[in-house]
Amino acid sequence: MLNEVLQDDTPLGTMIDKLSDLRVQKAGLTSQMNQLNEEIEDLEYRIRDTMNAIGIDKASGKDINVTPKTEDYPTFEDSEEFLDWASSTGNLHMLQKRLSAPAVREYLSLHDGELPPGLKTFEKFTLSVTKRRS
Numbered sequence: 001m002l003n004e005v006l007q008d009d010t011p012l013g014t015m016i017d018k019l020s021d022l023r024v025q026k027a028g029l030t031s032q033m034n035q036l037n038e039e040i041e042d043l044e045y046r047i048r049d050t051m052n053a054i055g056i057d058k059a060s061g062k063d064i065n066v067t068p069k070t071e072d073y074p075t076f077e078d079s080e081e082f083l084d085w086a087s088s089t090g091n092l093h094m095l096q097k098r099l100s101a102p103a104v105r106e107y108l109s110l111h112d113g114e115l116p117p118g119l120k121t122f123e124k125f126t127l128s129v130t131k132r133r134s
Helices: 002-007 012-054 079-089 101-110
Strands: none
């Protein structure tokens, strides 16, 4: 692998500068995406309200048809009460299997690095990037 890396004649500083350019470009796109999502959500609510005001449940534009739809999504009112109930009734399938990395790290620091039963870790590579001071 080292030979493959060394055969690339792109200077390290040039690669780092390219990384910086790509990160700036990505931040701009993320900002645009967030703005577009806000505009879309605002427009969806305005369309819904207009449809409700004129009493219709389907409408069309030049390219798309729309039909308002409402769904209920669960949220915790008392998470401990729910977790106790889910565990005691065998309804753990209502939960998503996702760990909190910071909480597990805290547990490891308090228990000499010993993982709770049923867990393992894997390494995830990241490159720490900080702005150079001029």
